[in-house]
Ligand SMILES: Nc1ncnc2c1ncn2[C@@H]1O[C@H](COP(=O)(O)OP(=O)(O)OP(=O)(O)O)[C@@H](O)[C@H]1O
């Protein structure tokens with residue numbers, strides 16, 4: 001069974017104070033996510049990721065289209081007990097402590113009192129919040145709120161979770177923990193649907209991704225399918241500080257960093273390059289088929305410049321991943 | 323009533339308590355004890371009149387202010403701060419949220435009123451040294467005051483579900499003021515002519531009739547109240563509250579969250 005089937009959901013906002021004019025946030029979207037997948041929903045700022053999630057959560061109403069979640073109509077209140085949702089930049093009742101908030105949310109999700117008692121400390125420690133007893137949420141830092149957001153999304157042990165930019169605001173350790181958490185959810189047979197523009201996270205985690213831009217779905221598939229578009233090129237890495245003439249003639253595109261050199265050459269010239277390096281007694285480190293990275297995909301196919309924020313949006317995907 | 327409504331109501335109550343809403347009780351206590359001490363020193367026979375009048379009027383005014391100022395933010399603040407996202411993505415229907423909020427605010431006001439009522443009876447005992455039979459009518463006046471709060475809560479919630487807190491406050495407060503003169507407005511409609519008459523009549527019947535709910539001065543003068551007034555006011559307040567709440571739910575059910 002498909003966990004999520006989006007059947008042509010579309011959204012046009014009316015904007016402007018006096019004279020309302022339509023603003024297309026999402027073109028009719030068709031997308032299916034299988035159960036047990038980690039599915040990445042990728043796109044630059046303003047692409048329509050959050051809009052899609054808000055539509056699925058019933059927070060805004062679609063201009064047209066519908067969806068099915070876990071086999072039921074998406075508006076059916078019963079499915080809500082089986083899904084978890086982390087909104088973008090989550091914000092909670094700041095007069096509550098994390099325990100009180102989770103207790104309240106557990107009640108709303110129909111978690112029994114004994115279950116809440118053991119589940120709340122469990123999820124809090126799971127997201128790395130251990131010493132927060134008695135502290136009101138108004139005193140939480142941004143990253144701590146993000147962690148509370150993840151905790152409330154998995155509190156009731158949902159079969160399907162929706163995360164809107166789960167890594168945002170987290171320190172490197174936190175990101176790592178969230179990544180592990182998503183992998184654990186997958187191992188438990190849960191489905192994870194998350195939006196991001198941090199491409200390295202998507203590459204590391206996702207079974208499949210969808211790429212959306214300006215409200216339009218551009219492609220769906222496994223990362224390898226989207227990125228294996230450079231045919232017949234390999235990347236050769238060796239130790240040294242110079243490029244031997246024998247390699248240079250292969251019209252290699254080489255970069256020297258420290259005592260390693262990376263060169264990109266045609267696959268059929270691979271042997272010639274190895275011979276040239278041997279003659280110069282240079283130590284070969286690796287030869288790998290070249291793939292475009294998701295970043296290259298973004299920059300070239302979408303013709304967008306992904307803003308390089310402190311979250312290392314672009315840098316993390318580091319040039320040519322091999 | 324579904325358990326979820328109860329949980330939402332409890333959380334709303336908790337929010338009011340933590341936002342120190344009940345601190346108004348201190349102001350009320352100071353006002354009432356000051357007045358009681360003052361009248362017990364200067365006058366001979368009107369102590370009871372002053373304490374009941376002042377006490378009940380203060381209960382009503384304090385409560386109306388609380389109802390409006392919390393009520394207008396109940397929904398719009400949650401939309402603005404996006405605290406609603408993680409509530410409505412749970413098995414909570416939108417109408418349950420609105421109804422829960424309503425009961426939370428109403429509960430806050432009932433608790434607040436109970437404390438104040440204890441204060442009024444205390445002050446009464448202080449100035450009159452004993453209770454008399456007509457003092458029982460004070461309970462009816464308090465009951466009517468709570469009915470008034472229910473109407474105002476529902477109206478504030480209604481405004482809160484579609485407009486900004488500032489506008490909601492203006493609407494709710496104007497309705498409170500006009501509604502307090504509803505009987506005068508009806509009288510005026512009876513003697514006016516043409517369009518004015520038509521308009522005044524429509525307005526007089528649309529605004530909540532708070533004048534009929536206000537029996538403070540009758541109770542202070544120890545006049546008895548009829549049973550049919552109690553029944554009539556109860557039905558009126560219930561009808562008005564349910565109508566306003568239905569409007570709030572209808573609007574909120576269709577709303578796109580920010
Ligand atoms: N409430 C709204 N009213 C009008 N336009 C909106 C509203 N919400 C979103 N939009 C528009 O819809 C488009 C998609 O926005 P959305 O928030 O879905 O983007 P996103 O992919 O989540 O971006 P980001 O990565 O920055 O979070 C944007 O052009 C935005 O301006």
Ligand SMILES: [Mg+2]
Pocket residue numbers: 049050051088164
């Ligand atoms: Mg977004």
